[in-house]
Amino acid sequence: MKEISGxxxxxxxPCAACKLLRRRCAQDCVFAPYFPADEPHKFASVHKVFGAxxxxxxxxxxxxxxxxxxxxxxxxxxxxRVRDPVYGCVGAISSLQQQIxxxxxxxxxxxxxxxxxxxxxxxxxxxxxxxxENTSPISVKQIMPNNNNNNSHHHYHPHQTTKSFFTMDxxxxxxxxxxxx
Numbered sequence: 001m002k003e004i005s006g007x008x009x010x011x012x013x014p015c016a017a018c019k020l021l022r023r024r025c026a027q028d029c030v031f032a033p034y035f036p037a038d039e040p041h042k043f044a045s046v047h048k049v050f051g052a053x054x055x056x057x058x059x060x061x062x063x064x065x066x067x068x069x070x071x072x073x074x075x076x077x078x079x080x081r082v083r084d085p086v087y088g089c090v091g092a093i094s095s096l097q098q099q100i101x102x103x104x105x106x107x108x109x110x111x112x113x114x115x116x117x118x119x120x121x122x123x124x125x126x127x128x129x130x131x132x133e134n135t136s137p138i139s140v141k142q143i144m145p146n147n148n149n150n151n152s153h154h155h156y157h158p159h160q161t162t163k164s165f166f167t168m169d170x171x172x173x174x175x176x177x178x179x180x181x
Contacts, residue, residue: 015032016035020043034068049077077089
């Protein structure tokens with residue numbers, strides 16, 4: 001027998017949605033192209049979170065070329081909601097954003113270390129007049145107050161322009177938020 005979108009002609013095998021809902025799968029079933037019979041878990045999680053009626057309405061309101069992407073999004077969100085009922089995929093996104101923030105801070109520190117090492121290799125030392133009077137430099141300790149730096153004898157003082165961090169002096173220029181040494 002010839003198969004059409006996962007269903008056999010003649011003895012029609014229902015899609016995963018119709019099988020779960022225990023109904024006859026019509027030839028023009030809106031679920032059939034996106035929820036094949038061999039992937040019942042896809043529709044089960046979507047049905048549990050959104051409900052079959054709502055999924056049906058969403059799919060019918062969309063043009064056919066957007067339905068596949070919509071189903072993928074619904075499956076992703078439904079699986080995220082099953083894992084984390086309160087935050088769903090927003091919890092995963094938030095966690096990833098926090099990781100990005102930490103990594104960007106670590107990258108900025110590493111870049112500052114590279115600049116500092118390059119500056120130490122130059123024969124002439126940079127002058128303290130390089131910082132503008134209109135800017136108020138802040139230390140890395142202020143940016144990362146919970147760092148695990150064991151140099152606890154270093155504290156930020158309002159008139160201090162540099163802060164030792166991993167044996168280097170760094171200043172953050174607040175006016176244009178660039179790292180400088």
